[in-house]
Amino acid sequence: MYRLFAHLRRHARWYLLLGSVVALTLVPYWQQAYRNPQLERIASRDFLTMVTRNAPTIYYQGRNGPSGFDYELMRRFADYLGVSLAVEVEDNIAAVVRAVTSGKGDIGAAALPLQTAQEDIHYSQPILNLQPLVIYRRGLPPVREIEDLIGKKLGIIHDSGIGELLRQLQQDWPALGWREAAELEVADLLQRVEDGRLDAAVVYRHQFKLNRLFFPGVEDGFPLGEPLSMAWVFDAGQGIGLQREANRFLDEMRRDGVLDALFERYFGHDDYLEYVGARTFIQQANARLEDYADLFRQAARDTGFDWKLLAAVGYQESHWNPTATSPTGVRGLMMLTNPTAKEVGVTNRLDAAQSIDGGARYLRGILDRLPESITGDDRLWMALAAYNVGLGHLYDARRLARQRGKNPDRWTNVREALPLLQKRQWYEQTRHGYARGGEPVIYVRNIRRYYEILDYLERSQRQYYQLEDRPVEISDNLPEDGHFDVVEPVL
Known part of the structure; x- marks a missing residue:
């Protein structure tokens, strides 16, 4: 043993060199083992x-x-x-x-x-995690358990994982049947529940949460089974x-x-527009928006905004009422003050065309005056907040955000700072003083939601006319939907 150690010590350099050569020879094989074409x-x-x-x-x-x-x-x-x-x-x-x-x-x-x-x-x-959720049409008896689904027209998306769950449940509830569609999406299912072609559907909870404001005639029922997992x-x-x-x-x-x-x-956003509010908005959009849609489109072309955003501002301001008047004397569909109207050349605030054009140009002026460091959606949300509370108060909120160690070019930070303008210890430090800073936060939040609904309605209308030969009216006697494969009860 002593001779072996002595030999190794005497020739250590050569063994190390040999080991290095072997290792370098093997490197390509290691690379090949881990390489992926x-x-x-x-x-x-x-x-x-x-x-x-x-x-x-x-x-x-x-x-x-x-x-x-x-x-x-x-x-x-x-x-x-x-x-x-x-x-x-x-x-x-x-x-x-x-x-x-x-x-x-x-x-x-x-x-x-x-x-x-x-x-x-x-x-x-x-x-x-994907939690299956039963949803059903408002006005039906509450759907709270599997037994309530028996005899109902129940729809799901094919290959979504929900079919496997229902087949397992069918072993204990053989009277359970449903319809599967491969070519539809979640919004299509919700539309069919709302208009009566389906009584209920099973979707994933996060999908319903994102779409629920667009379908106020649909109620959530109960979670069905254990969560599944989403993967690539x-x-x-x-x-x-x-x-x-x-x-x-x-x-x-x-x-x-x-x-x-x-x-x-x-x-993860809150459902601050409740079902009733969303339903009222959709009803008014269907009943009143068409009277002013061309005016919003023209103003959008002139100022570079999305016409649906301007329409959302108009609804938040006056519910599209061209003769609206506030106790403080703000008037018209876009609720312009006298100084603002003069600034943008509006001579009659109660004229819908002038009001929409003036409001759009006023919003564009605010947007253009914001610092260049504010970009993207942050810039738009801050311009909307300034439309409501004034540019001076917005700048005060940005200073408070910076004072609190936050980036003043991000709307999320300014949104947190605006309500501080209602508190003496904060607004005393600002140039423009007190403001009802919580209002622009709600103002921007609502406009964003109204815009989302209008954008969804426009997109779904285009897709709907591509998918269907004609619009389907709400009726108690709708024809059978040809997009579904029916899975019958096993009784």
Whole structure:
């Protein structure tokens, strides 16, 4: 043993050199073991292809470009890989999976449920919990348990994971039947519940929360079963390289709080417009907006705003009443003060055309006067707040936000600072003094919601006319919906 140690000590340099040569020889084999051809192709072409569906919770074209929870998360993953993002849109869940396994795309991301493992696909780690929720038409007897669904026209989306749940429940409730549709989305189900073609539907809770304001005739019933998991889908034939990177990315997003922040952004807002308020707004939009829609569109063309945003401002100001008058003398559809009317050249505040044109130009003037450091939606929300409370008070709130160590160019920070203008210890430090700072916060919040509803109504109307031969009127005798496959009770 002593001779062996002595030999090793005497020739240590040569053994170290030999070990280094062997290690360097093995490096290519180690690299080959961990190398993934799919990742190499993505890197060489410099883009990642996401396969998805067009829906408000997933992916859609918003005012400022592509948006949606799944899209936002996938865009961040593309950034993580150092490539750009391409999007392929399919009509249904099964088509998304087929597109991935056929090589049309790299990842399927479309609110896909993590289901029983299939040989040709791999799943990422769970991204979100998906709680199935029964919803039903307002006016029906309350739906609070599975037994209440017996005999009802119940609709679901095919391949959403909910069908598997219902088939399990059907073993204990053999009288349970339902309808499955592959070509519809959540909003389509809610529309059919509201207009009477369905009595009830099962969707995921976060999907209903996002859409509920647009369908005030739909009630939430009860959670159905245990939550499922949302995941991304990969082609199993491409190895696990991309899947492994996606899981590392999702771990990082969860650890850094980014995943929670994205969920809060898309699904976590309060329902401050209650069903009654949303229903009233939709009714008035259908009854009164058409009288002024062309005026809003013309003002939008002249000032560069979305006409639906201007219409939302008009509703918040006067409920589209051209003769509205406040106790303080503010008048007209856009509720202009006398000084403001003179500033924008309005001679008759009660003339709807002048009021809408003047209000739009006044809002544009505010927007243009804001500091260049305020960008994007933050700039728009602050301009709206200043339309309500005045530019001076908005600047005071920005100073308070900066004083509190917050970025004054972000609306979220200014929104927190505005109510402080009602408190003496704060407004005494400002240039313009006291203001009812809580009002512009509510003002902007409501306009954003009104705008969302109008934008949804416009988009759904376009899609509806593409999907249907004609609009379906609400009736007790609607024809059978041809989009559904019927799953009969097993009695």
